[in-house]
Amino acid sequence: MxxxxxxxxxxxxxxxxxxxxxxxxxxxxxxxxxxxxxxxxxxxxxxxxxxxxxxxxxxxxxxxxxxxxxxxxxxxxxxxxxxxxxxxxxxxxxxxxxxxxxxxxxxxxxxxxxxxxxxxxxxxxxxxxxxxxxxxxxxxxxxxSSVSMLNAILNNAIEGRTKSYLEKIKSKIGLYVVTKNLDKANELLDQKKLLLITGQPGLG
CATH class of the missing domain: 3.40.1350 (Trna Endonuclease; Chain: A, domain 1)
Structure with missing residues:
Protein backbone atom coordinates (compact mmCIF):
# COMPACT_ATOMS: atom_id res chain seq x y z
CA MET A 1 0.00 0.00 0.00
CA SER A 145 8.09 11.72 -0.99
CA SER A 146 8.07 8.02 -1.87
CA VAL A 147 11.36 6.14 -1.95
CA SER A 148 9.64 3.00 -3.24
CA MET A 149 8.05 4.88 -6.16
CA LEU A 150 11.34 6.56 -7.13
CA ASN A 151 13.12 3.20 -6.95
CA ALA A 152 10.44 1.63 -9.13
CA ILE A 153 10.86 4.37 -11.75
CA LEU A 154 14.65 4.07 -11.76
CA ASN A 155 14.59 0.28 -11.80
CA ASN A 156 12.07 0.27 -14.62
CA ALA A 157 14.35 2.52 -16.69
CA ILE A 158 17.37 0.30 -16.00
CA GLU A 159 15.37 -2.83 -16.73
CA GLY A 160 14.16 -1.36 -20.04
CA ARG A 161 17.68 -0.44 -21.16
CA THR A 162 19.08 -3.81 -20.05
CA LYS A 163 16.39 -5.74 -21.91
CA SER A 164 17.04 -3.73 -25.07
CA TYR A 165 20.80 -4.34 -24.79
CA LEU A 166 20.32 -8.09 -24.23
CA GLU A 167 18.13 -8.31 -27.32
CA LYS A 168 20.86 -6.58 -29.30
CA ILE A 169 23.46 -9.05 -28.01
CA LYS A 170 21.21 -12.04 -28.86
CA SER A 171 20.79 -10.81 -32.42
CA LYS A 172 24.58 -10.69 -32.95
CA ILE A 173 25.81 -13.56 -30.79
CA GLY A 174 26.06 -15.85 -33.81
CA LEU A 175 28.78 -13.59 -35.21
CA TYR A 176 30.92 -13.79 -32.07
CA VAL A 177 34.09 -15.90 -32.26
CA VAL A 178 35.77 -17.02 -29.02
CA THR A 179 39.58 -16.69 -29.14
CA LYS A 180 42.44 -17.20 -26.69
CA ASN A 181 42.28 -13.45 -25.97
CA LEU A 182 39.07 -14.03 -24.02
CA ASP A 183 40.84 -16.43 -21.65
CA LYS A 184 43.68 -13.96 -21.24
CA ALA A 185 41.23 -11.16 -20.48
CA ASN A 186 39.49 -13.30 -17.84
CA GLU A 187 42.83 -14.08 -16.19
CA LEU A 188 43.69 -10.39 -16.02
CA LEU A 189 40.32 -9.59 -14.49
CA ASP A 190 40.76 -12.28 -11.84
CA GLN A 191 44.27 -11.07 -10.95
CA LYS A 192 44.04 -7.29 -11.32
CA LYS A 193 40.28 -6.69 -11.10
CA LEU A 194 40.69 -4.23 -13.97
CA LEU A 195 40.85 -4.62 -17.73
CA LEU A 196 41.29 -1.82 -20.25
CA ILE A 197 40.45 -2.60 -23.86
CA THR A 198 41.76 -0.14 -26.45
CA GLY A 199 41.81 0.08 -30.20
CA GLN A 200 41.12 2.26 -33.19
CA PRO A 201 37.52 3.44 -33.71
CA GLY A 202 35.51 1.06 -35.85
CA LEU A 203 37.48 -2.11 -34.98
CA GLY A 204 34.60 -3.52 -32.90
Whole structure:
Protein backbone atom coordinates (compact mmCIF):
# COMPACT_ATOMS: atom_id res chain seq x y z
CA MET A 1 0.00 0.00 0.00
CA UNK A 2 1.11 3.57 -0.66
CA UNK A 3 2.34 5.57 2.32
CA UNK A 4 2.18 9.22 1.28
CA UNK A 5 1.91 12.14 3.71
CA UNK A 6 0.89 14.43 0.78
CA UNK A 7 3.42 17.02 1.94
CA UNK A 8 4.74 17.60 -1.60
CA UNK A 9 1.44 18.87 -3.05
CA UNK A 10 -0.40 22.13 -2.36
CA UNK A 11 -4.02 22.69 -1.31
CA UNK A 12 -5.46 22.81 -4.84
CA UNK A 13 -3.47 19.77 -5.96
CA UNK A 14 -4.73 17.89 -2.91
CA UNK A 15 -8.29 18.86 -3.77
CA UNK A 16 -7.91 17.57 -7.35
CA UNK A 17 -6.35 14.35 -6.07
CA UNK A 18 -9.38 13.84 -3.81
CA UNK A 19 -11.63 14.55 -6.82
CA UNK A 20 -10.00 11.81 -8.90
CA UNK A 21 -9.94 9.28 -6.06
CA UNK A 22 -13.55 9.78 -4.96
CA UNK A 23 -14.87 9.75 -8.52
CA UNK A 24 -13.06 6.45 -9.07
CA UNK A 25 -13.85 4.89 -5.68
CA UNK A 26 -17.49 5.98 -5.39
CA UNK A 27 -18.29 6.02 -9.12
CA UNK A 28 -19.39 9.64 -8.93
CA UNK A 29 -19.17 12.68 -11.16
CA UNK A 30 -17.96 15.19 -8.60
CA UNK A 31 -16.98 18.58 -9.95
CA UNK A 32 -14.23 20.99 -8.86
CA UNK A 33 -14.25 24.78 -9.06
CA UNK A 34 -11.80 27.63 -9.55
CA UNK A 35 -9.66 28.92 -6.71
CA UNK A 36 -11.46 31.42 -4.47
CA UNK A 37 -14.13 31.59 -1.75
CA UNK A 38 -15.87 28.21 -1.83
CA UNK A 39 -18.85 28.77 0.54
CA UNK A 40 -18.00 25.44 2.13
CA UNK A 41 -17.89 23.52 -1.15
CA UNK A 42 -14.64 22.16 -2.55
CA UNK A 43 -16.26 19.45 -4.67
CA UNK A 44 -19.87 18.61 -5.27
CA UNK A 45 -22.33 16.42 -7.14
CA UNK A 46 -25.55 18.08 -8.27
CA UNK A 47 -28.87 16.44 -9.10
CA UNK A 48 -32.09 17.89 -10.48
CA UNK A 49 -33.57 17.79 -6.95
CA UNK A 50 -30.61 19.28 -5.05
CA UNK A 51 -27.72 21.34 -6.41
CA UNK A 52 -25.73 20.30 -3.35
CA UNK A 53 -26.71 16.65 -3.23
CA UNK A 54 -23.16 15.57 -2.34
CA UNK A 55 -20.67 18.09 -0.94
CA UNK A 56 -17.02 17.33 -0.29
CA UNK A 57 -14.71 19.44 1.86
CA UNK A 58 -10.99 18.72 1.26
CA UNK A 59 -8.79 19.82 4.16
CA UNK A 60 -5.06 19.71 3.45
CA UNK A 61 -3.72 20.24 6.96
CA UNK A 62 -0.03 19.34 6.66
CA UNK A 63 1.81 20.49 9.77
CA UNK A 64 -1.44 20.94 11.72
CA UNK A 65 -2.97 18.44 14.07
CA UNK A 66 -6.46 17.09 14.53
CA UNK A 67 -7.47 19.77 17.10
CA UNK A 68 -7.05 22.48 14.46
CA UNK A 69 -9.09 20.46 11.94
CA UNK A 70 -11.92 19.93 14.45
CA UNK A 71 -11.87 23.61 15.41
CA UNK A 72 -12.20 24.63 11.74
CA UNK A 73 -15.41 22.63 11.41
CA UNK A 74 -16.80 23.92 14.71
CA UNK A 75 -16.00 27.57 14.00
CA UNK A 76 -16.72 27.89 10.28
CA UNK A 77 -17.72 24.81 8.32
CA UNK A 78 -20.65 23.64 10.46
CA UNK A 79 -22.74 26.73 9.70
CA UNK A 80 -21.89 26.48 6.00
CA UNK A 81 -22.97 22.84 5.91
CA UNK A 82 -26.32 23.69 7.49
CA UNK A 83 -26.87 26.41 4.90
CA UNK A 84 -25.94 24.09 2.04
CA UNK A 85 -28.14 21.27 3.41
CA UNK A 86 -26.57 18.47 1.36
CA UNK A 87 -27.98 14.95 1.26
CA UNK A 88 -24.47 13.69 1.87
CA UNK A 89 -21.38 15.44 3.22
CA UNK A 90 -17.87 14.01 2.89
CA UNK A 91 -14.68 15.17 4.59
CA UNK A 92 -11.28 14.30 3.08
CA UNK A 93 -8.12 15.31 4.89
CA UNK A 94 -4.40 14.65 4.54
CA UNK A 95 -4.20 14.11 8.31
CA UNK A 96 -4.11 10.57 9.71
CA UNK A 97 -7.27 9.96 11.77
CA UNK A 98 -8.12 7.55 14.56
CA UNK A 99 -11.46 5.76 14.95
CA UNK A 100 -12.43 8.17 17.74
CA UNK A 101 -11.58 11.23 15.66
CA UNK A 102 -13.61 9.97 12.69
CA UNK A 103 -16.60 9.30 14.93
CA UNK A 104 -16.29 12.75 16.53
CA UNK A 105 -16.40 14.50 13.16
CA UNK A 106 -19.31 12.33 12.07
CA UNK A 107 -21.32 13.26 15.18
CA UNK A 108 -20.34 16.92 14.87
CA UNK A 109 -21.72 17.12 11.33
CA UNK A 110 -24.72 14.83 11.74
CA UNK A 111 -27.00 14.21 9.95
CA UNK A 112 -25.07 15.34 6.87
CA UNK A 113 -22.24 12.83 7.25
CA UNK A 114 -24.04 9.54 6.72
CA UNK A 115 -21.36 7.32 8.26
CA UNK A 116 -17.81 7.50 9.57
CA UNK A 117 -16.71 6.02 6.23
CA UNK A 118 -17.40 9.48 4.80
CA UNK A 119 -14.64 10.92 6.99
CA UNK A 120 -11.62 10.10 4.85
CA UNK A 121 -8.12 10.43 6.30
CA UNK A 122 -4.55 9.95 5.15
CA UNK A 123 -4.64 6.15 5.46
CA UNK A 124 -7.85 5.90 3.42
CA UNK A 125 -6.41 8.06 0.63
CA UNK A 126 -3.32 5.84 0.48
CA UNK A 127 -5.56 2.78 0.23
CA UNK A 128 -7.48 4.37 -2.65
CA UNK A 129 -4.19 5.19 -4.43
CA UNK A 130 -3.21 1.52 -4.19
CA UNK A 131 -6.55 0.57 -5.72
CA UNK A 132 -6.18 3.05 -8.58
CA UNK A 133 -2.50 3.08 -9.64
CA UNK A 134 -3.33 5.07 -12.78
CA UNK A 135 -4.23 8.02 -10.52
CA UNK A 136 -1.01 7.60 -8.57
CA UNK A 137 0.98 7.72 -11.82
CA UNK A 138 -0.61 11.07 -12.70
CA UNK A 139 0.45 12.60 -9.39
CA UNK A 140 4.18 12.85 -10.09
CA UNK A 141 4.74 15.37 -7.28
CA UNK A 142 3.76 12.67 -4.79
CA UNK A 143 6.66 10.52 -5.97
CA UNK A 144 9.20 12.90 -4.43
CA SER A 145 8.09 11.72 -0.99
CA SER A 146 8.07 8.02 -1.87
CA VAL A 147 11.36 6.14 -1.95
CA SER A 148 9.64 3.00 -3.24
CA MET A 149 8.05 4.88 -6.16
CA LEU A 150 11.34 6.56 -7.13
CA ASN A 151 13.12 3.20 -6.95
CA ALA A 152 10.44 1.63 -9.13
CA ILE A 153 10.86 4.37 -11.75
CA LEU A 154 14.65 4.07 -11.76
CA ASN A 155 14.59 0.28 -11.80
CA ASN A 156 12.07 0.27 -14.62
CA ALA A 157 14.35 2.52 -16.69
CA ILE A 158 17.37 0.30 -16.00
CA GLU A 159 15.37 -2.83 -16.73
CA GLY A 160 14.16 -1.36 -20.04
CA ARG A 161 17.68 -0.44 -21.16
CA THR A 162 19.08 -3.81 -20.05
CA LYS A 163 16.39 -5.74 -21.91
CA SER A 164 17.04 -3.73 -25.07
CA TYR A 165 20.80 -4.34 -24.79
CA LEU A 166 20.32 -8.09 -24.23
CA GLU A 167 18.13 -8.31 -27.32
CA LYS A 168 20.86 -6.58 -29.30
CA ILE A 169 23.46 -9.05 -28.01
CA LYS A 170 21.21 -12.04 -28.86
CA SER A 171 20.79 -10.81 -32.42
CA LYS A 172 24.58 -10.69 -32.95
CA ILE A 173 25.81 -13.56 -30.79
CA GLY A 174 26.06 -15.85 -33.81
CA LEU A 175 28.78 -13.59 -35.21
CA TYR A 176 30.92 -13.79 -32.07
CA VAL A 177 34.09 -15.90 -32.26
CA VAL A 178 35.77 -17.02 -29.02
CA THR A 179 39.58 -16.69 -29.14
CA LYS A 180 42.44 -17.20 -26.69
CA ASN A 181 42.28 -13.45 -25.97
CA LEU A 182 39.07 -14.03 -24.02
CA ASP A 183 40.84 -16.43 -21.65
CA LYS A 184 43.68 -13.96 -21.24
CA ALA A 185 41.23 -11.16 -20.48
CA ASN A 186 39.49 -13.30 -17.84
CA GLU A 187 42.83 -14.08 -16.19
CA LEU A 188 43.69 -10.39 -16.02
CA LEU A 189 40.32 -9.59 -14.49
CA ASP A 190 40.76 -12.28 -11.84
CA GLN A 191 44.27 -11.07 -10.95
CA LYS A 192 44.04 -7.29 -11.32
CA LYS A 193 40.28 -6.69 -11.10
CA LEU A 194 40.69 -4.23 -13.97
CA LEU A 195 40.85 -4.62 -17.73
CA LEU A 196 41.29 -1.82 -20.25
CA ILE A 197 40.45 -2.60 -23.86
CA THR A 198 41.76 -0.14 -26.45
CA GLY A 199 41.81 0.08 -30.20
CA GLN A 200 41.12 2.26 -33.19
CA PRO A 201 37.52 3.44 -33.71
CA GLY A 202 35.51 1.06 -35.85
CA LEU A 203 37.48 -2.11 -34.98
CA GLY A 204 34.60 -3.52 -32.90
Missing amino acids: SNYTFSTINDKEFELLVLDLLNAKLNLNLQAFKVGPDQGVDLRYSSSENNNQIVVQAKHYIGSGYPKLKKAFLKAELKKVKDLNPDRYIIATSLPLSIKQKDELKELLAPYILSSNDVIGQNDLNTYLSEFPEIEKKQFKLWF
